[in-house]
Amino acid sequence: xxxxxxIDLHRTYRxxxxxxxxxxxxxxAVRGVSFAIDKGELFGLLGPNGAGKTTTIKMLITxxxxxxxxxxxxxxxxxxxxxxxxxxxxxxxxxxxxxxERLSALDNLRYFAELYGVDPHRQRAxxxxxxxxxxxxxxxxxxxxxxxxxxxxxxxxxxxxLHDPSVVFLDEPTIGVDPVGxxxxxxxxxxxxxxxxxxxxxxxxxxxxxxxxxxxxxVTRGRIVAEGTPRDLKERVSxxxxxxxxxxxxPTLEDAYVALVTEQPVAVDG
Amino acid sequence: xxxxxxxxxxLAVGFGLHLKMMTRSSFDGLLGVLxxxxxxxxxxxxxxxxxxxxxxxxASFGAAVMGIWSSTSTSAGSAMQRERWHGTLExxxxxxxxxxxxxxxxxxxxxxxxxxxxxxxxxxxxxxxGVDLPFEEPFSFAxxxxxxxxxxxxxxxxxxxxxxxxxxxxxxxNLLEYPVWLVAGFLVPLALLPGWxxxxxxxxxxxxxxxxxxxxxxxGGPWPEIxxxxxxxxIYLAIGVAVLETVLTGARRAGTVAxx
Numbered sequence: 207x208x209x210x211x212x213i214d215l216h217r218t219y220r221x222x223x224x225x226x227x228x229x230x231x232x233x234x235a236v237r238g239v240s241f242a243i244d245k246g247e248l249f250g251l252l253g254p255n256g257a258g259k260t261t262t263i264k265m266l267i268t269x270x271x272x273x274x275x276x277x278x279x280x281x282x283x284x285x286x287x288x289x290x291x292x293x294x295x296x297x298x299x300x301x302x303x304x305x306x307e308r309l310s311a312l313d314n315l316r317y318f319a320e321l322y323g324v325d326p327h328r329q330r331a332x333x334x335x336x337x338x339x340x341x342x343x344x345x346x347x348x349x350x351x352x353x354x355x356x357x358x359x360x361x362x363x364x365x366x367x368l369h370d371p372s373v374v375f376l377d378e379p380t381i382g383v384d385p386v387g388x389x390x391x392x393x394x395x396x397x398x399x400x401x402x403x404x405x406x407x408x409x410x411x412x413x414x415x416x417x418x419x420x421x422x423x424x425v426t427r428g429r430i431v432a433e434g435t436p437r438d439l440k441e442r443v444s445x446x447x448x449x450x451x452x453x454x455x456x457p458t459l460e461d462a463y464v465a466l467v468t469e470q471p472v473a474v475d476g
Numbered sequence: 477x478x479x480x481x482x483x484x485x486x487l488a489v490g491f492g493l494h495l496k497m498m499t500r501s502s503f504d505g506l507l508g509v510l511x512x513x514x515x516x517x518x519x520x521x522x523x524x525x526x527x528x529x530x531x532x533x534x535a536s537f538g539a540a541v542m543g544i545w546s547s548t549s550t551s552a553g554s555a556m557q558r559e560r561w562h563g564t565l566e567x568x569x570x571x572x573x574x575x576x577x578x579x580x581x582x583x584x585x586x587x588x589x590x591x592x593x594x595x596x597x598x599x600x601x602x603x604x605x606g607v608d609l610p611f612e613e614p615f616s617f618a619x620x621x622x623x624x625x626x627x628x629x630x631x632x633x634x635x636x637x638x639x640x641x642x643x644x645x646x647x648x649x650n651l652l653e654y655p656v657w658l659v660a661g662f663l664v665p666l667a668l669l670p671g672w673x674x675x676x677x678x679x680x681x682x683x684x685x686x687x688x689x690x691x692x693x694x695x696g697g698p699w700p701e702i703x704x705x706x707x708x709x710x711i712y713l714a715i716g717v718a719v720l721e722t723v724l725t726g727a728r729r730a731g732t733v734a735x736x
Contacts, residue, residue: 292572303563308500321571
């Protein structure tokens with residue numbers, strides 16, 4: 207049974223233009239996205255800005271209601287059984303937001319441990335374990351406002367894992383993090399898979415997706431345009447499916463991405 | 477862990493952390509010093525020029541509760557907006573606990589922050605303006621104070637529910653700040669207001685909260701007013717909880733939770 211399933215998901219936003227003569231416009235952010243993620247799989251969603259990756263994740267984590275279509279996590283509908291789903295998923299997003307800056311890392315983790323139903327007798331031990339996992343032990347009593355982007359991101363991951371979720375959604379977790387920090391985060395993400403967790407990852411970094419993901423779906427303009435293992439996707443380029451010329455070097459995932467997302471042949475001359 | 481103790485614990489942890497966060501802003505701390513000074517000064521200059529005597533005691537306690545109300549009404553909206561800016565609102569909305577258990581401690585912490593303003597106002601009354609403040613029933617005064625904070629916090633909760641759905645609803649908090657000063661009888665006795673205003677006063681918990689504090693201070697027996705303040709607080713809470721799910725579903729449908 208698939209752990210995460212999206213079946214023909216659609217999401218439309220309503221926005222307006224004008225001041226005196228207001229006109230309403232429907233923007234289709236997600237237009238029929240379907241995929242399934244198996245237990246223990248690390249599945250990547252790749253696509254340009256505005257492709258619908260984050261909107262898709264937000265529907266799966268119960269933050270947004272789909273306009274139509276269905277989504278299930280661990281066999282439970284994300285609309286009908288939202289509370290059930292929330293107890294079993296972790297959500298981590300990239301960037302500076304999502305933390306209480308005036309509080310320490312320890313206070314942030316204590317608060318979210320409480321909200322995510324971590325047993326009060328287990329909270330202290332669980333927080334210590336996670337601080338060690340993300341390499342923040344010894345810094346946990348400092349205010350978050352003094353943390354670097356990489357430290358914040360590691361704290362985000364600790365927060366997302368507090369209740370030991372079996373499914374983890376990572377929305378661009380390495381964005382804006384320096385190369386050393388990003389490498390540490392990637393190793394942390396790989397360890398989630400090694401621990402048996404099912405992971406959905408969105409990223410803009412092709413080498414990251416190539417190194418981490420078992421399978422990838424490429425999304426553009428709200429639709430999935432290709433899906434497969436990183437090798438499958440690269441082979442599509444070298445087979446000339448997406449690229450109309452002989453290559454002089456091995457095509458990369460980035461070549462496949464550019465070809466599939468832009469629907470343009472990509473020159474790979476070395 | 478059983479459900480009720482767990483909820484009580486989550487409320488307590490949330491209250492403690494939000495109070496801690498609010499006390500860490502030096503700008504808010506500065507406002508906490510300036511506002512009571514402003515409230516007290518306006519009230520005393522008005523009343524000293526008028527009746528003086530017992531009216532000054534009336535104004536002292538009224539100005540003191542104004543601080544609690546102002547702290548709650550203006551902060552309840554900005555707190556939800558702050559959660560949006562911090563990107564934490566989406567994490568709170570998707571937490572597997574009823575959102576009321578997350579929201580209520582925030583607004584009660586805001587009302588409790590008003591206690592600082594209240595203390596400062598009473599100290600200014602006593603030591604700057606020389607008003608001899610009575611404290612006839614210390615125990616019932618303390619209970620009246622807690623009842624006022626909790627009931628105003630519950631009113632802030634009801635306001636904050638709309639702030640979750642509508643991004644610019646914080647303006648509603650500012651809009652309500654001054655009318656409630658007047659209608660709840662903080663500075664003007666309700667008897668002086670037109671008859672049609674009275675029903676509005678009666679359904680406002682701050683009306684009974686400030687009455688309870690005055691009665692306890694002057695030895696008049698505040699228990700009926702305490703009961704009314706707490707009863708109205710419970711009604712606000714029940715209405716807030718009842719509409720919260722609908723409001724959250726609306727926000728999830730409109731996609732406004734994450735929008736700053």
